[in-house]
Amino acid sequence: MSGNSEPKKYKNPVLNWIEFRLPIISYFQKEYGEYPMPKNCNYFWSFGALATITLITMIVSGIFLAMNYTPHTEMAFDSVERIMRDVNYGWLLRYIHSNGASFFFIIVFIHIVRAMYYGSYKFPRELNWILGVFIFLLMMATSFLGYTLPWGQMSYWGATVITNLFSAIPIVGEGLKTWLLGDYTVGNATLNRFFALHYVLPFVIFGVVGLHVAAVHVHGSNNPAGIDIRSKNDTVNFFPYMLIKDTIAVCVFGVLISAVIFFGPNLMAEVDNYIPADPLVTPAHIVPNWYLAPFYAILRAVPDKLGGVLLMFGAIAILFVLPWLDTSKVRSCNFRPMYKWFMMLFFVNFFVLGYVGMLPAEGLYLLIARIGLIYYFGFFIVITPLIGWIEKPKELPLSISDVYLGGGKEAPVPVSEKEIH
Amino acid sequence: MLKKLTILLILIFSFNILAAESNKGPMPKHEWSFNGITGTFDRAALQRGFKVYREVCAGCHSMKLLYYRDLIDIGFSEAQVKAIAAEYDILDGPNDDGEMFERPARPADRFVNPYLNDNEARANNNGAYPPDLSVITKARRYGEDYIYNLLMGYEEAPEGVEVGNGMYYNKWMDGNQIAMPAPILDGSVDYDDGTDTNAKQLSEDVVTFLKWAAEPELEVRKNMGIKVILFFLILGTVVYLAKNRLWRDVH
Numbered sequence: 001m002s003g004n005s006e007p008k009k010y011k012n013p014v015l016n017w018i019e020f021r022l023p024i025i026s027y028f029q030k031e032y033g034e035y036p037m038p039k040n041c042n043y044f045w046s047f048g049a050l051a052t053i054t055l056i057t058m059i060v061s062g063i064f065l066a067m068n069y070t071p072h073t074e075m076a077f078d079s080v081e082r083i084m085r086d087v088n089y090g091w092l093l094r095y096i097h098s099n100g101a102s103f104f105f106i107i108v109f110i111h112i113v114r115a116m117y118y119g120s121y122k123f124p125r126e127l128n129w130i131l132g133v134f135i136f137l138l139m140m141a142t143s144f145l146g147y148t149l150p151w152g153q154m155s156y157w158g159a160t161v162i163t164n165l166f167s168a169i170p171i172v173g174e175g176l177k178t179w180l181l182g183d184y185t186v187g188n189a190t191l192n193r194f195f196a197l198h199y200v201l202p203f204v205i206f207g208v209v210g211l212h213v214a215a216v217h218v219h220g221s222n223n224p225a226g227i228d229i230r231s232k233n234d235t236v237n238f239f240p241y242m243l244i245k246d247t248i249a250v251c252v253f254g255v256l257i258s259a260v261i262f263f264g265p266n267l268m269a270e271v272d273n274y275i276p277a278d279p280l281v282t283p284a285h286i287v288p289n290w291y292l293a294p295f296y297a298i299l300r301a302v303p304d305k306l307g308g309v310l311l312m313f314g315a316i317a318i319l320f321v322l323p324w325l326d327t328s329k330v331r332s333c334n335f336r337p338m339y340k341w342f343m344m345l346f347f348v349n350f351f352v353l354g355y356v357g358m359l360p361a362e363g364l365y366l367l368i369a370r371i372g373l374i375y376y377f378g379f380f381i382v383i384t385p386l387i388g389w390i391e392k393p394k395e396l397p398l399s400i401s402d403v404y405l406g407g408g409k410e411a412p413v414p415v416s417e418k419e420i421h
Numbered sequence: 422m423l424k425k426l427t428i429l430l431i432l433i434f435s436f437n438i439l440a441a442e443s444n445k446g447p448m449p450k451h452e453w454s455f456n457g458i459t460g461t462f463d464r465a466a467l468q469r470g471f472k473v474y475r476e477v478c479a480g481c482h483s484m485k486l487l488y489y490r491d492l493i494d495i496g497f498s499e500a501q502v503k504a505i506a507a508e509y510d511i512l513d514g515p516n517d518d519g520e521m522f523e524r525p526a527r528p529a530d531r532f533v534n535p536y537l538n539d540n541e542a543r544a545n546n547n548g549a550y551p552p553d554l555s556v557i558t559k560a561r562r563y564g565e566d567y568i569y570n571l572l573m574g575y576e577e578a579p580e581g582v583e584v585g586n587g588m589y590y591n592k593w594m595d596g597n598q599i600a601m602p603a604p605i606l607d608g609s610v611d612y613d614d615g616t617d618t619n620a621k622q623l624s625e626d627v628v629t630f631l632k633w634a635a636e637p638e639l640e641v642r643k644n645m646g647i648k649v650i651l652f653f654l655i656l657g658t659v660v661y662l663a664k665n666r667l668w669r670d671v672h
Contacts, residue, residue, distance in 0.1 A: 039671060081486050081556065084638070091638040092645075236671055244664045251657030255650055262646025263458055266559055274560035284595075405672065
């Protein structure tokens with residue numbers, strides 16, 4: 001008889017019916033309605049939402065592209081052009097998808113920059129950071145696989161260069177490469193499996209993003225001051241206060257990406273990829289997509305093939321341990337007068353690495369890439385732990401509420417570092 | 422601080438994409454009717470350009486991705502397109518007797534390839550393969566400006582520059598040597614509409630045609646782009662005002 005007296009949490013009887021059987025309504029209310037966000041969060045905190053929206057856009061546009069695409073070496077190039085010419089709004093789908101990939105990386109780079117500058121990777125959000133690096137890794141794999149699909153010259157030669165890296169691994173290298181390609185060279189078997197993997201990996205990313213979001217909701221979002229939430233006065237509800245800021249971010253982003261999609265859809269593409277793949281003609285110089293270029297620069301900066309491969313993967317792997325390399329307990333670089341500048345230099349250095357990664361590896365460019373490589377690893381292995389010990393951080397504000405009201409910097413009572421957690 | 426750096430990096434970066442490496446001096450820019458956010462194709466220029474392609478380029482260069490029916494988009498009537506297609510023969514079959522046969526092309530056929538296969542194309546052109554022109558403006562850096570400059574870039578080789586056998590000197594070609602002889606000269610093609618037929622005009626028209634062939638969606642795309650951007654601007658403004666109102670009471 002107890003079934004007749006279901007609790008009435010909501011006015012809408014349908015919601016009550018569902019809630020009683022699966023408390024998903026209260027879950028969403030808690031996680032996306034009342035979820036407390038620090039009120040001092042700036043627009044850098046919108047990039048997580050932007051990335052999620054972009055991921056969904058990529059998956060949806062990708063599904064419709066896949067309906068019209070043929071993963072065969074003889075037909076792939078023409079099928080992509082058929083999408084551009086004969087499929088209704090196929091050009092729109094494809095330009096959204098190809099430029100969406102570039103913008104996805106711009107967003108995620110800014111998201112990572114934000115996490116590093118404001119120390120979001122530190123206690124208690126280390127696992128969140130690890131999941132994020134994992135997403136980044138999956139994104140790079142997915143975009144590389146996707147770039148192969150149009151089967152243009154860069155698709156073919158990019159795939160050849162990258163898969164060749166595996167042959168640098170001693171003993172198992174050659175076998176591993178053949179196993180990955182499904183053939184001795186990049187060919188139809190490769191294209192087929194790359195398509196299959198390119199289709200499935202975004203759903204894996206989606207799953208990890210779910211964990212990433214769930215993890216950040218456990219201890220709440222970081223904020224520009226990098227201090228913990230102390231009272232309800234420090235926060236606003238996600239709905240509508242942060243949602244409305246995210247909506248503004250989406251509109252600004254919409255203007256920027258539309259400008260590229262509609263008025264310069266091939267600005268971020270390599271012209272060579274509009275030439276059908278030809279195993280007999282090697283392009284003058286093979287360049288990766290711009291978002292992989294910093295890692296490509298690291299690869300080529302090392303004179304030894306195996307060493308280059310190890311450092312390239314090491315450049316990503318080292319991100320996983322950043323929370324333990326950083327010895328400072330202060331999160332935000334706003335209160336770290338020394339580390340702040342090394343951090344800025346790290347961002348500039350990463351950008352320079354990307355720039356030389358797109359140019360031929362010779363002369364001055366190679367020298368720049370080598371200096372960039374040394375700073376990249378030096379920043380993580382030497383600078384980050386060392387600065388944490390010798391730097392004297394600025395006084396932290398008492399509360400987020402003080403920061404928001406502009407009184408944060410003149411907080412009269414100093415807070416000892418232990419209290420930050 | 423971080424904001425400024427981000428904006429600076431994005432700015433520098435966006436310029437770098439546009440300026441990505443050039444090694445032959447600056448590529449002269451041409452005024453095209455399809456440039457700019459409201460750019461469109463001049464239908465008369467497209468039809469003239471098609472005539473240049475048909476009478477000059479099509480002898481060696483295929484345009485595999487185009488169908489004769491696509492020509493309706495540049496202002497030809499269905500009857501005209503039928504007549505144009507019928508001028509080409511296409512290998513079809515097998516018929517009920519198992520024989521391959523030749524028939525006149527129809528609007529639903531792709532542009533007929535001047536050669537049976539790539540090998541024949543090479544054999545007839547001194548070993549050089551005349552590239553397919555369907556997406557040529559997308560497949561070369563600087564796109565239409567490059568193609569135009571290339572067509573107009575034939576010169577006497579400067580002192581001391583050795584030009585290979587069967588090769589021609591061209592200012593804008595990589596390595597300055599090209600296997601294609603100057604294709605467009607003053608008066609190479611006769612226009613029906615009385616337009617001047619100097620080499621400059623012919624090149625402009627054919628490049629306009631090639632640009633359309635590579636990006637037939639260009640006009641629809643730019644038109645839609647203006648609307649989409651306006652949508653985001655208006656929505657963004659409204660939401661921004663609402664946000665200010667909402668956050669006014671947060672202390």
